Every structure is written in C-alpha cells, then in structure tokens.
Amino acid sequence: MIEIKDLHKSYKIGKNLLHVLKGININIEEGELVAIMGSSGSGKSTLLNILGMLDVADKGSYMLDNFxxxxxxxxxxxxxxNKFLGFIFQSFNLINYKTALENVALPLYYQKVGRAERTEKAMQYLAKVGLEDWSSHLPSELSGGQKQRIAIARALAAQPKVLLADEPTGALDSTTSYEVMQLIQDINDEGKTILVVTHEDDIAQMCKRIVLLKDGVIIDDKKVNQVRASDHV
Amino acid sequence: MFNRDSWQEIFETISKNKLRTFLSGFTVALGIFIFVILFGFGNGLKNSFQEFFMDDATNIFRLFPGRTTIPHNGFKSGRDIEFDNADLVAIQKNFAFQLQYITPRIQRNYTIKYKNKSNNYGLRAVASGHQHAEKTIMMKGRFINNQDVLNKTKYAVIGRLVEIDLFKGEDALGQFIDIGKRSFKVVGVFQDDGGDNEERFVYIPYTTNQLIEKNTDKLGQLIVAFKPIIGYQGAMKFEAELMTFMKKRHDISTKDEGAIYLRNVAEDLEQNQQFGSLLQMVVTFVGIGTLIAGIIGISNIMVYVVKERTKELGIRKAIGATPRSVIAMILQESIFITTAAGYIGLFGGIFLLNSIEDSLDNYFIKNPYINMGTAIFATVLLIIFGGIAGYVPARRAARIKPIVALRDE
Known part of the structure; x- marks a missing residue:
C-alpha cells in the first residue's frame, strides 16, 4: 500500500540546516496496523506529515497504492x-461551530457528494463509532473520547485507502485511550490500513507492527503480537 | 462557485457565526448609512442655501439714493439724493430695450388695525412689477396693478401672517383695515418663500402713498428688472449705463461712490453660486471621507475574520479543500454579507432622509436627499473593497500549509 524509498527531509532553522529524516525505507502492506514510535525530535511527525501530503520531502520516492x-x-x-487519506489528530481538530454530523459530512462535501447522500453516509459512520445519538451536538458539548471518535468517523467518511493518526490518544486518559484504540483495531480488522504515531508503549503494543525511529533513521522494525484493547476495557 | 451546495455551506457558516457576521455586516451597514445621511444633509444644506439666496428674482438691480461725497456742477458735497417720478419715466423711456419692468419701493412703518386688533407692520408702497421682483405668491385676490397706481386707489395687499394676526381665521378679502388713520380695502393676501418676516408686510400703490404724504413725487429705492435675454454681459453693461444716466440726471460726479448705491443681484448670484459649489465640494469631501473610513473598517474586520478562521481553514484543507475552494468560500461569504448589509444601510439611510423631509428646516437642512446613483455607487464600492479586503488574507490563508495552520494549539 505504501512504499517509501530513501526519504530525506531537512528544515532550515536560521542559518542551520536541520536534517530530520535521513533516508527512510519502508513498505506497508494493505491491512496493516503500524505504530511509529520514537522520542520527540526523532522525525516521526515529519514522516507522518509527508505521508499525509501535508509536507513535501526533499528527496526520495513515495508510492501510495501504486500511485x-x-x-x-x-x-x-x-x-x-481527500481521495486517499483520512486524518486523526491529537487535538481532534473538529470545526467547533459545526455539529458532529456536519463535521463527519465535511470530507464528503469536498468530494462533491450530494447533500442527502452526505447526511446519510455521515450518519452511518457516526453509528459505526457509536455516536448516532450525538449527531446534533457541537464538539464543545462532547467529551474528549467522543470528540476523537467523531474525528475517526470523519476520517472514515471519505473512504480513504489509509488512515493516519498522529498521537490519537495523546490528549485522553488511559480508559478513553483504550476505547479509542479498540475502535481503531475494529476498523483495522475490517481491512483498513492504519498508521499510528505514538510515544506510548502500551498503545504501540496494540498495533501489529512497530517501527522505531531515532534521529531520522529507522532503528527497529518488528511485527508484534497484538494486544487487544478490549482486554483492558 | 455558484452551486446550491456551496451557498448552503455559506448560510450555515453565517448563521452559526452570528457575532462575526454581525460585526462585518454592521461595519458596512453603518458606513453606508452614515454616508447616505451625511451626503443627504449636505444636499439639504445646499437646498436651504439656495432657497435663502434665490428667494428673489435674479434679474434685478436695486438703486438706493445716498448722499453726495464730491462737489459737482456747483453743488456742495453732502447733498441728499432723492429719486422722483420723473426718474421713473426717464428710465422707462431711455432703457426700453433692456428694461423688463421698474418699480419704486417706499418703505414705512405703520400701526395697522382691523376692528379692535392692531399691530405694527412694514408698509411697502410699490408698483405692480414688485410682485415679480420679490416672487410674491398670491394666495387669494390679486396684487397691486397698474390701474391702482394710476387711480391712486386705497387698496392694500397683506401678507399671510398679517391676515392670521389681525383677522383670526376670518377672510380678510374685501374687508377694510386702517393704515395709520386711513382706511384701505384688502384686495389680496400673499405668501412668500423668503420666511416669516416677508409675510408680515402690507403693500399699497406707491402713488397712493405719495398722495398721503402731501402729494409728493419722491420715491424710495428703485428696483429695475432687465430682460433676462440680454445675459450677464448685457446686464453689466446696462448697470454701467444706468449708473451714468442717473448720475447725470442728479448732477453727481462720475467718481462719486456714495450718492447712489446699486446692488446687482446678478453679481450676487455669481458669488452665491460659487459658495454653493464650495458647499458641494465640502459635501463630496465628507462623503469620500466616510467611504474611506468604511473601507478601512471592513478591511480590518476581514483581516481579523480570516485570522480567526486560520485553524478552521487548515482543517478544511487537511480533509480535502483546495486553495481555490477556500478562497471562493471566504469571498462568497464576505461579498454576501457586505451586499446584504450594504443594502440594509442604504435603505435605512434613505428611509431616514425621507422621513426627515422638512423637520430640520430650522437647522438649515431642507429636503435632504441623495440620488440613487450616488448611493448605489457607494454601496457597490464598499462591496468591492470588502471583497478585496477579504481576498488578500484569504489567499494567504489558502497558501498556508495545513500543518502550520493546525500546529499552534
């Protein structure tokens, strides 16, 4: 699904050139649930931004679904x-004046889906994350865990190839974190490819593969026995 | 950009961000409203100015007798000049080509009495032409005519307020009033746009007044009207010739400035028109100033609005909004708000101007108005600048990478 070869990225800070990614090579198959770990400054967020096309690499190739x-x-x-990717952010990034339903429907608006169909689909995804009763609520009326589930529904609504989650549990307590991870695992079980950036080990253990970054290079890449989040709830 | 879906999206945004919508709309509405009101007041000022100075006919000279300052032809200086009936005839004979009419005006004060009501009023003894010179409007009856002058009739024409003062709602026409100790028949009641004072005069034939004053042939001032067809140049020439003619008749040195005064309304008219165009400039200046203030206001609000929405725009971009659609959304929204608010301000202002009409007459603002073209032009200008003011920050916001927009928490 994702093929990355010799990816480099540096930032200019003042006069100094900060080399953040120093040649990343990674292949991710369809249906994988990959945790990208590393301490702060290791380049994990930069990697995710490049994968999310929010940022461009200086050098190297990036193939997404053979494209x-x-x-x-x-x-x-x-x-x-809009076509390939769904984003889940640490701070949820919901639009605060739109209701849960409208937030979920927004990617479909940009896909030029008609209004009635948009609402119907958004409702389906809200049901999927268990929040169909909260469809008319504003984000300010929801708890952190609920907000993140809305964000996940929004990411799914566009029917992307890959879900990118940047510290999805970073702003949540552990119980809520596990609930969110359980949802992510369920989605993965249905075959969706998901990348999770995290620095929490227990969250990483709930994925199927852990990629460890340090100083801009991959120092470890291993498959793990997935811990089911449902065991913790 | 103009499909139904994007409008729906914008109406949702507008209705869910009421304060923001209100702020930007209010700025525009207020800007246009103040522009319309100020511009309208300016026009009202011009109106009352025009009425003030354009009350009388503009094709007249007024000749006032004075006192000589230079000895001439054996006469000492300091001699009082007086016009008499012979002057009237001589002017009519010599200037027949230029002259439209001529009327003397002898002004006196009398106690005027009807039954047991009496009051002091100005009395003007005139000829029939005076009606045109003062633009006196007859409410009922008639003005002094040539027959009255010829027959020295004891007829009087009274002002509207004289009738109200003395007759208390009774019809004055055909009644007899006492002017001094003599009885006059009221043959007409007039009104005048020149204000209340003009409506507290009583007119009688000048010949009658001469008869009362021991059959004298003296006249007060002379009002000479020229035919408008001779034009401004012709009027100036006529003025000079008339002055020379009168000085010669009364043995006055040509250099004597004090013996006869001549006031040329045509000259005043020129000055007044200059003043009028100065007023117009002030009005325009105030209008432009207001518009600029409005434009700056809406620009500030738009910059603030886009700044406030930076994060939202970042989210929209992350989930698939193209830069184009971001700019289009902000533009469409700002143009919609400014247009709607602009027209509210426009019609609010026009409505207020119309409801004011004459109620501010005492403050020299009469019939304030703004022509529709100017008002709509101002509104469209504000909409365009509102659009530009929205476009610049919107384009910048659309260029910001989503990660930058989403970064600051």
Whole structure:
C-alpha cells in the first residue's frame, strides 16, 4: 500500500540546516496496523506529515497504492488527501461551530457528494463509532473520547485507502485511550490500513507492527503480537 | 462557485457565526448609512442655501439714493439724493430695450388695525412689477396693478401672517383695515418663500402713498428688472449705463461712490453660486471621507475574520479543500454579507432622509436627499473593497500549509 524509498527531509532553522529524516525505507502492506514510535525530535511527525501530503520531502520516492506521489501543488495535494487519506489528530481538530454530523459530512462535501447522500453516509459512520445519538451536538458539548471518535468517523467518511493518526490518544486518559484504540483495531480488522504515531508503549503494543525511529533513521522494525484493547476495557 | 451546495455551506457558516457576521455586516451597514445621511444633509444644506439666496428674482438691480461725497456742477458735497417720478419715466423711456419692468419701493412703518386688533407692520408702497421682483405668491385676490397706481386707489395687499394676526381665521378679502388713520380695502393676501418676516408686510400703490404724504413725487429705492435675454454681459453693461444716466440726471460726479448705491443681484448670484459649489465640494469631501473610513473598517474586520478562521481553514484543507475552494468560500461569504448589509444601510439611510423631509428646516437642512446613483455607487464600492479586503488574507490563508495552520494549539 505504501512504499517509501530513501526519504530525506531537512528544515532550515536560521542559518542551520536541520536534517530530520535521513533516508527512510519502508513498505506497508494493505491491512496493516503500524505504530511509529520514537522520542520527540526523532522525525516521526515529519514522516507522518509527508505521508499525509501535508509536507513535501526533499528527496526520495513515495508510492501510495501504486500511485507515485510527486510534484504536488496545493490543489493536487488537497485532492489526493481527500481521495486517499483520512486524518486523526491529537487535538481532534473538529470545526467547533459545526455539529458532529456536519463535521463527519465535511470530507464528503469536498468530494462533491450530494447533500442527502452526505447526511446519510455521515450518519452511518457516526453509528459505526457509536455516536448516532450525538449527531446534533457541537464538539464543545462532547467529551474528549467522543470528540476523537467523531474525528475517526470523519476520517472514515471519505473512504480513504489509509488512515493516519498522529498521537490519537495523546490528549485522553488511559480508559478513553483504550476505547479509542479498540475502535481503531475494529476498523483495522475490517481491512483498513492504519498508521499510528505514538510515544506510548502500551498503545504501540496494540498495533501489529512497530517501527522505531531515532534521529531520522529507522532503528527497529518488528511485527508484534497484538494486544487487544478490549482486554483492558 | 455558484452551486446550491456551496451557498448552503455559506448560510450555515453565517448563521452559526452570528457575532462575526454581525460585526462585518454592521461595519458596512453603518458606513453606508452614515454616508447616505451625511451626503443627504449636505444636499439639504445646499437646498436651504439656495432657497435663502434665490428667494428673489435674479434679474434685478436695486438703486438706493445716498448722499453726495464730491462737489459737482456747483453743488456742495453732502447733498441728499432723492429719486422722483420723473426718474421713473426717464428710465422707462431711455432703457426700453433692456428694461423688463421698474418699480419704486417706499418703505414705512405703520400701526395697522382691523376692528379692535392692531399691530405694527412694514408698509411697502410699490408698483405692480414688485410682485415679480420679490416672487410674491398670491394666495387669494390679486396684487397691486397698474390701474391702482394710476387711480391712486386705497387698496392694500397683506401678507399671510398679517391676515392670521389681525383677522383670526376670518377672510380678510374685501374687508377694510386702517393704515395709520386711513382706511384701505384688502384686495389680496400673499405668501412668500423668503420666511416669516416677508409675510408680515402690507403693500399699497406707491402713488397712493405719495398722495398721503402731501402729494409728493419722491420715491424710495428703485428696483429695475432687465430682460433676462440680454445675459450677464448685457446686464453689466446696462448697470454701467444706468449708473451714468442717473448720475447725470442728479448732477453727481462720475467718481462719486456714495450718492447712489446699486446692488446687482446678478453679481450676487455669481458669488452665491460659487459658495454653493464650495458647499458641494465640502459635501463630496465628507462623503469620500466616510467611504474611506468604511473601507478601512471592513478591511480590518476581514483581516481579523480570516485570522480567526486560520485553524478552521487548515482543517478544511487537511480533509480535502483546495486553495481555490477556500478562497471562493471566504469571498462568497464576505461579498454576501457586505451586499446584504450594504443594502440594509442604504435603505435605512434613505428611509431616514425621507422621513426627515422638512423637520430640520430650522437647522438649515431642507429636503435632504441623495440620488440613487450616488448611493448605489457607494454601496457597490464598499462591496468591492470588502471583497478585496477579504481576498488578500484569504489567499494567504489558502497558501498556508495545513500543518502550520493546525500546529499552534
């Protein structure tokens, strides 16, 4: 599903060049649930941003579903993001004046899906994350865990190839974290490819594969025995 | 950009961000409203100014007798000049080509009495032409005519307020009033746009007044009207010739400035028109100032609005909004709000102007108005600048990478 070869990325900070990614090679198959770990500054968020087409690499190739991702201008990137990727953020990033249902329906709006169909689909995904009763609530009326589940429903609504989650449990307590991870595992069980950036070991253990980054290179890449989140709830 | 879905999205955004919508709409509505009101007041000021100075006919000279300052032809200086009936005839004979009409005006004060009501009023003894010179409007009856002058009739024409003062709602026409100790028949009641004072005069034939004053042939001032067809140049030439003619008749040195005064309304008219165009400039200046203030206001609000929405725009971009659709959304929203608010301000202002009408007459604002073209132009201008003011920050926001927009927590 994802093929990355010799990916480099550096940032200019003042006069210094900060080399963040120093040649990343990784293949991710369809249906995998991959945790990307590393201490802060290891480059894990940068890697996720490049995978999410929110940022561009300096060097290297990136294939997504056998489709080369290159020469991105803003408009192209927006279209690819909409078509291929779903995002889950640490801070949820819901639009605060839209209801849960409207937030979930928004990616479909940008896919030019008609209004009635949009609402119907959004309702389906809300049901999937167990929040159909909360469809008319604003994000400010929801708990952290509920917000993250809305965000997951929104990410799923666009029917992306890959879900990218940046510290999805970073702002949640452990019980809620496990609930969210259980949802992610369920989605993965249905065959969706998911990448999770995290620095929490227990969260990483709930994935099927852990990629460890340090100083811009992969130092470890191993399959693990998945811990089911349902065991903790 | 103009499909139903994007409108729905915008209406949702507008209705869920009421404060923001209100702020930007209010700025525009207020800007247009103040523009319309100020511009309208300016026009009202111009109106009352025009009425003030354009009350009388503009094709007249007024000749006032004075006192000589230079000895001439054996006469000492300091001699009082007086016009008499012979002057009237001579002017009519010599300037027949330029002259439209001529009327003397002898002004006196009298106690005027009807039954047991009496009051002091100005009395003007005139000829029939005076009606045109003062633009006196007859409410009922008639003005002094040539027959009255010829027959020295004891007829009087009274002002509207004289009738109200003395007759208390009774019809004055055909009644007899006492002017001094003599009885006059009221043959007409007039009104005048020149204000209340103008409506507290009583007119009688000048010949009658001369008869009362021991059959004198003296006249007060002379009001000479020229034919408008001779134009401004012709009027100036006529003025000079008339002055020379009168000085010669009364043995006055041509250099004597004090013996006869001549006031040329045509000259005043020129000055007044200059003042009028100065007023117009002030009005325009105020209008432009208000518009600029409005434009700055809406620009500030738009910059603030886009800044406030940076994160939201970042989210939208992350889930698939193209830069184009982000710009289109902000533009569409800002143009919609400014258009709607602009027209509210426009019609609010026009409504207020119309309801004011004459109620501010005492503050020299009469019939304030703004022509529709100017008002709509101002509104469209504000909408365009609102759009530009929204476009610049929107384009910048659309260029920001989503990660940058989403980064700051």
């Amino acid at each position: 080369p991702i290159k020469d991105l201008d803003e408009t192209k990137a927006a279209k690819y993001r």
